Amino acid sequence: MHPDQHKVAAARLWAANRYPYLASAVFALSVDAVEGLGGIQVDEWWRVHLDPDVAGRWDINQLGGELLHLTAHVLRDHAGRAKAVELGDTAELAHWVDAADAEIGDDFPVDLPRARPSATATQLGCRDGGLAEEYFRSGDPLASRDGDQQWDCGSGAHGRTGPFDPPPPSSDRGERRAGVGREQQELIRQQVANDVLSADGAPPGLRRWAETRRSPTVDWRAELAAEIRRGVASRRGAVDYSYERPSRRAAAMSEIGGGHGIVALPSLRDPSIDVAVVCDTSSSVDDTLLSTALAEVEGLLRAAGIARVDVLACDDAVQAVSRVRRIEEVQLFGGGGTDMAAGLAVAQDRRPRPSVIVVLTDGFTPWPSVPPERCVVIVGLLGVDPASGLTPPDPPTWSRTVRIEATRSGPNR
Template identity: 40%
Template structure:
């Protein structure tokens, strides 16, 4: 006779019902989880597709009050996109990552008055302060081979006990997060009884702070890839296939190396520190995406182009000028160069006229410096450059 304990679904689902009733802003997310019973896990865990794996023995041994906390713990991994954030870490020890994530979640849950099973992980377990993100905890947590495993929905590494089949996709998961964040906001306005941790999370989802360095890198990478894809024919290097056709010269395909022009606004409204910082970042971005500095020209510009010169380091850039701003002058000068750039990056506070007609052969990216820069025309990709 099998000694396996059957899953007490009534008890498990009663705990989920209580969790959603006590914290209705989490109800949609909690009911998006699909229960999968398994003896291969000691407690509960989630995968990236919102399947919740449950040990029947754990449910039998744990009170409904504590199961409420575990339900909210597991859904918090998914709502906080822990697996997506873990993928961006340099630390690849998923045990330490999982422990750090548990610290991030559990101190919020305990502050909210929730009960958790014995042996729970919290910042005090490692002598760490509360209220931090798991990225701030992970380097302070020692390697722990026997750490809890909350599944790929937490640390991103698929576990052997995870199943395949239908589940929640990435687009649907993003929708659930946004709907939950809106419910948190609505609960705050209606009653004001939402824990600070969930309020901060909702603010981050509904008003995300974009990493402008990553956004700029992505924009430049896409633009240079677009330029590199502009394959054309050339007779400067005849095709090797021409040898098979006597007396006929065939052209070969040419894939151009991207040329980049950086137009720098040196008007009086721009600060030297902001310009120097933005230039240094752009220099790093170009190096990251593989554009050599011999393919880059820099134009310092206000109402007139004050300095146009090629540089090999950012330190050689001359930030002249200081009058009114008209970045059209700098863009025109960049396009008039003997070798027309494929990409023009404009660093400005945005208080400038822009070309009225969209450019078709050159991509333009505006790096907007300052607190409240006005938006450029829609055909120009803009990145807000901050701290």
């Protein structure tokens, strides 16, 4: 018996609406039925295992609350952190999960509806606002709970595979592969962190978590990858690019896929997506940085299985357009003034029409006042030499901006 798909979809939608900045992660979970499990768990590959009998007794809000709770475990990589702690017996495992649950407690207001109890910092004898490692070290283990498996949030919370866990996903290929691979997990974490930081009213615990991901190692490559992923996903109707809330269609799509459900943050492997890259070749642009950024975009698109890429070299007019398979093939012309609006206009007139346009520019350019129709625009804002004392105007609000700096070398992933 499969868990009621409508109920799962409704719970997911409830969760994503309630916490829109977590939506990317909530929609990345897959949900499968596991008879006899006695509850709900998540594994290290973001696969939720749900006992259909138990799910039948929960209402939609409770199921949504449980999905949010498990989302927090995988976002915070409690499995990876548990391995670093080197847990011993089951009692230690349970104590770790309690510590992780207490850490999650700060992420949500007290009224998060849950079907299962979970530990709080206070119960462990600690002040809240801490990390699972601190709670684990200095907290008092809760009294033994023989026969009660409610504490077990799964290997996604403690890193130890249990009897109900299916084998890890065997292949990185295939769009409907159940489970989220490690690299994709990192991208989703980065995306959620960005969403948390740009949201109003995200809880302090989550903001702290997001801040740690922003740290000096903010990697424009990861950010750019996340934006391109989101842009392509949104063109496929899977995520609402506006961040406001998932579309109804996303909810419907998330239920496609039968027994495996639900990978609504799809992999990028989609040959039907066309992407245009507009390169600012005006004289103010740092050529080395432009080449680096372009090579990165190429790598991302190639990894995404996107074969057709239009590259436009543009200063105050479009100088060259090529349809390329490798970006080294492109000759960049230009060197005059700057008008990226001209580049966008030409890009939009290409056939097939691009769904995603990436603009690589230093930002000293006019922009069109209205966004291109049915198209996501991602601006890779190339860093300007600080010695110049110049600051470019912000790109338009209808675009997504990733700041690309020259300071660090080499891909950080």
